[in-house]
Amino acid sequence: MIDKFKAAFREESYELLSQLEDTLLELESQPRNGELINAAFRAMHTVKGSSAMFGFETISKFTHEVETVLDQCRAGTLPITKDFIGLTLKARDHLRRLLEFEEPPPREVVADGETILARYRDYVATGAGLKPAPKVQDAAVTGEGATAPESTLQAQEGPSGPGPAAHESGLSTYRVFWKPKPEIFLDGTRVLSLVEELVGLGEAAVYPHTEDIPPLEAIDPERCYCFWDVVLTTQKTENDIRDVFIFVEDRSELRIERLAEAFLDEEGRAKRLGEILVERGVVSPESLREALGSQKRLGEVLVEKRVASKAEIDSALVEQEHLKKVQERSDPAAGSIRVASEKLDALVDLVGELVTLQARLSRTSFDLQDGPLASISEQFERLISQLRDNTMSIRMLPIGSTFNKFRRVVRDLSLELGKEAELVTEGAETELDKTVIEKLGDPLVHIIRNSLDHGIEKPSAREAAGKAPKGRILLSARHSGAYVLIQVADDGRGLDRDAIYQKAVERGLLAPGQEVADDELFLLIFAPGFSTAKVVSAVSGRGVGMDVVKREIDSLGGSVSLSSEPGRGTTITLKIPLTLAIIEGLLVRIAEEFYVIPLSSVDGCIEIRRSELASYGERRILSYRDELVPFVSLRESFETAGEEPEIEQIVIANSQECRVGFVVDQVVGDYQTVIKPLGRMFKDVEGVSGATILGDGTVALILDVNRLALAAQRDGAKRAARGGER
Amino acid sequence: MPTSKAETQGIVNLSGVLYTDRAAALKKELEEALAGSGPVLVSLSLVEDIDLACLQVLYAARRSAKALGREFHFVGSIPSRLCKRLCAAGFLRGHPERTEDIEAGLVEF
Numbered sequence: 001m002i003d004k005f006k007a008a009f010r011e012e013s014y015e016l017l018s019q020l021e022d023t024l025l026e027l028e029s030q031p032r033n034g035e036l037i038n039a040a041f042r043a044m045h046t047v048k049g050s051s052a053m054f055g056f057e058t059i060s061k062f063t064h065e066v067e068t069v070l071d072q073c074r075a076g077t078l079p080i081t082k083d084f085i086g087l088t089l090k091a092r093d094h095l096r097r098l099l100e101f102e103e104p105p106p107r108e109v110v111a112d113g114e115t116i117l118a119r120y121r122d123y124v125a126t127g128a129g130l131k132p133a134p135k136v137q138d139a140a141v142t143g144e145g146a147t148a149p150e151s152t153l154q155a156q157e158g159p160s161g162p163g164p165a166a167h168e169s170g171l172s173t174y175r176v177f178w179k180p181k182p183e184i185f186l187d188g189t190r191v192l193s194l195v196e197e198l199v200g201l202g203e204a205a206v207y208p209h210t211e212d213i214p215p216l217e218a219i220d221p222e223r224c225y226c227f228w229d230v231v232l233t234t235q236k237t238e239n240d241i242r243d244v245f246i247f248v249e250d251r252s253e254l255r256i257e258r259l260a261e262a263f264l265d266e267e268g269r270a271k272r273l274g275e276i277l278v279e280r281g282v283v284s285p286e287s288l289r290e291a292l293g294s295q296k297r298l299g300e301v302l303v304e305k306r307v308a309s310k311a312e313i314d315s316a317l318v319e320q321e322h323l324k325k326v327q328e329r330s331d332p333a334a335g336s337i338r339v340a341s342e343k344l345d346a347l348v349d350l351v352g353e354l355v356t357l358q359a360r361l362s363r364t365s366f367d368l369q370d371g372p373l374a375s376i377s378e379q380f381e382r383l384i385s386q387l388r389d390n391t392m393s394i395r396m397l398p399i400g401s402t403f404n405k406f407r408r409v410v411r412d413l414s415l416e417l418g419k420e421a422e423l424v425t426e427g428a429e430t431e432l433d434k435t436v437i438e439k440l441g442d443p444l445v446h447i448i449r450n451s452l453d454h455g456i457e458k459p460s461a462r463e464a465a466g467k468a469p470k471g472r473i474l475l476s477a478r479h480s481g482a483y484v485l486i487q488v489a490d491d492g493r494g495l496d497r498d499a500i501y502q503k504a505v506e507r508g509l510l511a512p513g514q515e516v517a518d519d520e521l522f523l524l525i526f527a528p529g530f531s532t533a534k535v536v537s538a539v540s541g542r543g544v545g546m547d548v549v550k551r552e553i554d555s556l557g558g559s560v561s562l563s564s565e566p567g568r569g570t571t572i573t574l575k576i577p578l579t580l581a582i583i584e585g586l587l588v589r590i591a592e593e594f595y596v597i598p599l600s601s602v603d604g605c606i607e608i609r610r611s612e613l614a615s616y617g618e619r620r621i622l623s624y625r626d627e628l629v630p631f632v633s634l635r636e637s638f639e640t641a642g643e644e645p646e647i648e649q650i651v652i653a654n655s656q657e658c659r660v661g662f663v664v665d666q667v668v669g670d671y672q673t674v675i676k677p678l679g680r681m682f683k684d685v686e687g688v689s690g691a692t693i694l695g696d697g698t699v700a701l702i703l704d705v706n707r708l709a710l711a712a713q714r715d716g717a718k719r720a721a722r723g724g725e726r
Numbered sequence: 727m728p729t730s731k732a733e734t735q736g737i738v739n740l741s742g743v744l745y746t747d748r749a750a751a752l753k754k755e756l757e758e759a760l761a762g763s764g765p766v767l768v769s770l771s772l773v774e775d776i777d778l779a780c781l782q783v784l785y786a787a788r789r790s791a792k793a794l795g796r797e798f799h800f801v802g803s804i805p806s807r808l809c810k811r812l813c814a815a816g817f818l819r820g821h822p823e824r825t826e827d828i829e830a831g832l833v834e835f
Contacts, residue, residue, distance in 0.1 A: 185746040185749075185778070185779050188745075188746065190745070190777050191777060191778040192776070192777050192778050192781070192811055192814075192815045193777070195814065195815040195816070196811065196814040196815060199814050199815075200814075205816075206814070206815060206816025207816055207833070208815060208816040208817055208833060210782075210785055210817075210833060210834045210835075211834065213782050213785045213786055213789065214786060214789075215786055215789045215790040215793060216753060216756055216757060216760065216783070216786040216787045216789070216790040217757070217790060218786075219753060219782065219783060219786040221746075221749035221750045221752070221753045221779055221780075221782070221783050222746060222749060222750070222779065224778065224779075224782075225782055226778060226782065228815075228816065230816075311834065314833075
């Protein structure tokens with residue numbers, strides 16, 4: 001049992017350390033953001049507490065020391081420098097390493113921890129000698145301390161900074177009470193416009209109190225009877241909120257209260273109605289306790305006992321609802337459960353089996369021509385299809401979870417290379433299958449390292465070229481049909497066309513003087529062993545890496561493209577399928593064998609007579625929608641015996657490089673394809689990316705459209721050459 | 727005349743911008759409508775904008791109607807600009823489109 005708890009502790013600690021890494025990287029650019037320091041402190045504190053609980057003594061002692069230093073930063077007695085961030089990132093890495101061992105960890109690992117702690121002690125000793133840094137939050141409030149000690153990082157926020165109430169996400173929640181004086185209408189003040197302006201500052205829940213509006217006979221139409229309770233979640237500061245009412249402050253009662261950053265109680269539940277009412281001063285704790293003793297709903301009891309008005313209860317409920325919504329958004333984990341990924345994989349496998357079984361049922365019901373059975377089969381098919389989509393959606397994760405680790409790569413590597421670079425991410429919320437995300441990590445690291453090493457110039461070179469000294473790498477993701485496009489774009493020097501051309505000629509990939517388009521030439525950097533770097537560094541230059549990227553992306557069923565402009569930068573685009581488990585496919589037949597072509601690649605189908613096909617002879621190019629498209633006979637490619645039918649079909653598919661036609665005997669129709677790997681024995685078979693089991697139990701191979709298209713192009717070139725010889 | 731009272735007692739057609747300067751006139755008009763015996767029907771279809779003073783008068787009229795046991799309803803469509811304003815100020819929850827839903831959705835109306 002204890003092992004189970006330990007495993008849970010490790011998992012949670014990995015997550016906390018990952019968050020800590022993000023926080024520290026953010027802190028590096030906002031060193032006076034008190035909330036970020038608090039977040040780092042909290043992460044360390046939680047790891048310390050849990051590690052002690054589960055007997056991880058070494059971790060507990062180590063975190064205790066780091067936590068003490070962080071506390072000094074929090075109190076403002078130690079500055080936060082780039083060195084401090086670097087050291088704390090190292091401490092974080094060390095903790096991650098410690099988590100891999102049982103207690104006690106190997107001596108050399110403990111010794112590494114001691115080295116880190118010694119550096120902290122040095123830092124404290126030197127840092128303590130510095131003029132005390134301004135207290136983080138005060139500095140932000142007053143703007144004082146803008147001239148921090150030289151070694152202290154300069155905040156890089158906008159002129160107003162994050163403000164005193166900035167949350168980790170930059171958001172804060174305020175409770176605003178605004179009661180205009182009755183005569184406010186007299187100078188033409190447009191009250192509703194002011195409320196609208198306030199609401200425009202962020203996300204708000206508004207409760208207008210109308211209870212004081214008298215009946216028509218008693219109303220003074222020029223007197224204001226309403227007032228408002230507003231709960232506002234915003235990036236703006238209290239002063240910004242106050243500014244909305246700047247011209248009516250003397251004619252109204254305005255109270256602004258920032259709510260504690262956690263609106264959850266200690267058990268992680270949204271605040272209860274009673275708590276909000278007590279906080280608002282509507283009811284006393286004693287009245288609340290008394291009311292809670294009743295079996296009825298709290299609000300009803302309080303109204304019945306005249307402790308609170310209905311409007312006060314409704315207003316508090318509006319606040320509760322708002323806080324719940326904001327909390328859920330800032331913490332997507334709320335309302336979710338943690339499931340081991342193996343269980344999820346097992347579920348997907350089972351759904352795959354069900355899909356296969358359903359295909360068998362459909363087939364059987366069709367063969368039997370049984371009405372009731374066909375009806376059950378159709379209903380079953382609909383349910384399975386929903387189950388499949390739901391299960392696959394559970395495995396979808398936002399790609400941002402991988403993006404975060406690249407920030408650290410960029411930080412560390414730019415320091416190592418003496419360059420300045422920032423990683424900007426876009427589309428972090430784009431979702432992809434978990435398996436695909438896992439496999440994308442390494443290729444993206446290669447590409448980003450390459451961008452930093454070869455693309456981004458040193459600050460002096462950038463300035464000489466009229467660029468900002470700090471380079472920029474944009475990592476973005478977006479959906480495009482059944483694919484996700486991931487781009488890594490740098491604003492560096494761009495690819496050296498001449499050097500690549502020369503290298504390609506040297507390596508025999510191009511004939512001297514051969515004309516080649518830029519995009520084709522640039523793709524050669526993905527060839528094995530291809531590097532134009534004159535110096536081999538620890539980072540890159542051996543020509544190993546980009547070919548691995550290409551191979552990995554190919555293995556995911558994706559493709560790579562590249563564009564570059566001299567002096568402006570390079571953009572590498574990865575086109576990745578959304579999932580690797582179940583796809584929509586087009587089932588085709590050649591003789592007695594079935595194949596699946598991924599439906600996302602299929603552009604159309606053409607029917608063609610055998611005699612007409614024969615007339616193409618060696619020139620296997622047909623005209624399709626005013627475009628010349630090469631085609632390939634799958635019967636020939638897979639050396640399938642048997643007679644071709646009188647009428648054949650050509651499936652036109654879009655590959656990475658071009659459109660290509662596949663000649664088949666019959667197009668059976670669309671087919672939900674559960675992808676099964678081919679296993680080691682067949683992994684090198686060209687033109688096939690996997691297999692699937694059909695309803696009658698037979699195996700159909702899934703075609704690798706990209707590879708087959710390349711083969712078709714190669715064949716086409718050979719045939720053309722043969723034609724030329726004749 | 728931006729505001730007109732239909733011949734049938736109890737129907738009030740409002741139009742233009744309903745700011746503070748028109749609140750007193752609106753009160754009078756609604757009082758006259760309530761003086762009748764049938765239901766009070768208010769059309770906001772031609773209203774371009776409204777501020778709190780007039781909105782309060784509508785609330786007051788509705789409360790009086792209720793006290794008198796009289797029906798008080800909005801008729802015709804309600805311009806989306808108006809709905810937006812009522813939503814932003816918290817008087818209207820959600821973003822209902824149908825007039826009866828808007829009427830039912832007004833906080834404590």
